[in-house]
Amino acid sequence: MSAPAGAPSSREDTSGQSRSASLAPTALSPNSSAREDTSGQSGGDLLAPTALSTAQGDAPAASAAGVVLDGVSLSIEGTSILREVSATLPPGTVTGLLGPNGAGKSSLLRIIAGIDRADAGSVTLDGAVVGQLRRREAARRIALLEQNVAPSVDLSVREVVLLGRIPHRSRLLGSFGSEDDLGVATEALAMVGAGDLIDRRWHTLSGGQQQRVQIARALAQRPSLLLLDEPTNHLDVSAQLSLLHQVRGLGLTSVLALHDLNLAAAYCDRVVLLQDGRVAAFGTPADVLRPEIIQAVYGVDCDIVPHPRTGRPVIVFSGPDEQPGPRTHSVSAPPASRDATSGPVDIRHTAPTGNSRHRTIEGTP
Numbered sequence: 001m002s003a004p005a006g007a008p009s010s011r012e013d014t015s016g017q018s019r020s021a022s023l024a025p026t027a028l029s030p031n032s033s034a035r036e037d038t039s040g041q042s043g044g045d046l047l048a049p050t051a052l053s054t055a056q057g058d059a060p061a062a063s064a065a066g067v068v069l070d071g072v073s074l075s076i077e078g079t080s081i082l083r084e085v086s087a088t089l090p091p092g093t094v095t096g097l098l099g100p101n102g103a104g105k106s107s108l109l110r111i112i113a114g115i116d117r118a119d120a121g122s123v124t125l126d127g128a129v130v131g132q133l134r135r136r137e138a139a140r141r142i143a144l145l146e147q148n149v150a151p152s153v154d155l156s157v158r159e160v161v162l163l164g165r166i167p168h169r170s171r172l173l174g175s176f177g178s179e180d181d182l183g184v185a186t187e188a189l190a191m192v193g194a195g196d197l198i199d200r201r202w203h204t205l206s207g208g209q210q211q212r213v214q215i216a217r218a219l220a221q222r223p224s225l226l227l228l229d230e231p232t233n234h235l236d237v238s239a240q241l242s243l244l245h246q247v248r249g250l251g252l253t254s255v256l257a258l259h260d261l262n263l264a265a266a267y268c269d270r271v272v273l274l275q276d277g278r279v280a281a282f283g284t285p286a287d288v289l290r291p292e293i294i295q296a297v298y299g300v301d302c303d304i305v306p307h308p309r310t311g312r313p314v315i316v317f318s319g320p321d322e323q324p325g326p327r328t329h330s331v332s333a334p335p336a337s338r339d340a341t342s343g344p345v346d347i348r349h350t351a352p353t354g355n356s357r358h359r360t361i362e363g364t365p
């Protein structure tokens with residue numbers, strides 16, 4: 001499928017804002033938790049049944065609700081960055097976007113957000129082609145929090161979060177920051193456990209506090225699609241778990257680029273595993289996070305054991321100094337998972353084999 005007519009060239013910023021600007025959506029109801037947190041329970045309850053694996057050759061349903069990626073490809077200066085990425089992400093699900101450094105996660109998020117255009121293929125959100133949405137409409141519907149974002153001027157936390165209300169400001173009045181906006185901003189801060197920061201100056205916050213505030217800004221946009229690029233960066237373990245718990249509780253269609261495979265296993269309904277810009281595997285965490293797939297994509301050995309309480313997969317990595325031994329706990333599916341999406345998983349691009357126990361482990365927890 002080709003790019004929409006009139007699509008600008010690759011990497012063109014169609015938001016009219018800087019790379020740090022976040023966009024986004026509508027109809028976020030923070031108080032209506034559409035899902036249970038399954039991080040401590042049977043995660044399979046939330047696994048929707050319609051995951052598309054490109055390996056299965058199914059044709060994406062362009063009119064479907066949620067997000068449909070259909071053959072998304074991108075090249076920059078002759079280098080292929082994304083290659084025919086296809087996946088269907090049902091509404092309200094949380095998808096982990098995984099892959100080694102440089103696999104294409106951030107590039108794909110920017111295309112899903114409508115900031116960059118694919119050379120080929122399409123992204124639809126609830127049936128609408130994202131690249132054809134008006135900028136303002138895209139900004140209302142899609143929130144993207146990129147890595148290492150920061151306001152260019154010193155603002156208060158309140159002002160930073162209110163930036164998320166800009167797409168909703170009245171064209172007639174031309175202003176924002178009304179009582180309603182303040183209410184939304186306050187609520188968004190509370191949702192990420194940062195309500196006490198509202199009067200602080202941005203530059204006085206720790207890295208983890210800044211990350212929470214940026215996520216609050218994205219939530220203040222009240223998007224229907226939430227895109228977070230490595231949202232757990234800078235967060236301590238408690239804050240990581242809390243954040244992902246809260247993201248699940250939003251009930252939004254969410255896509256999170258993550259490096260921590262165990263967080264993805266614990267909190268995501270699906271994972272898209274990228275390797276060199278291609279989908280190496282797509283499915284539930286139990287489908288994708290298997291030793292042979294992790295070895296093929298990351299070049300590291302691991303064992304998978306079921307979480308003692310949730311049954312979700314837990315990845316136990318083997319460091320370079322650890323002696324090889326028989327795997328005794330590898331599992332193909334956790335007992336508590338009711339996975340309706342299990343299907344063949346394609347490892348299209350197998351990494352070179354060899355003694356992976358002596359490889360450097362990068363990008364793993």
Ligand SMILES: Nc1ncnc2c1ncn2[C@@H]1O[C@H](COP(=O)(O)OP(=O)(O)OP(=O)(O)O)[C@@H](O)[C@H]1O
Pocket residue numbers: 011076081099100101102103104105106107108
């Ligand atoms: N503007 C650009 N110009 C040239 N190459 C780029 C540009 N942006 C990204 N790339 C390249 O595209 C590839 C994918 O980058 P991307 O940032 O999407 O990967 P990633 O999976 O998010 O990586 P990481 O985990 O390190 O954040 C990399 O090889 C990167 O160097």
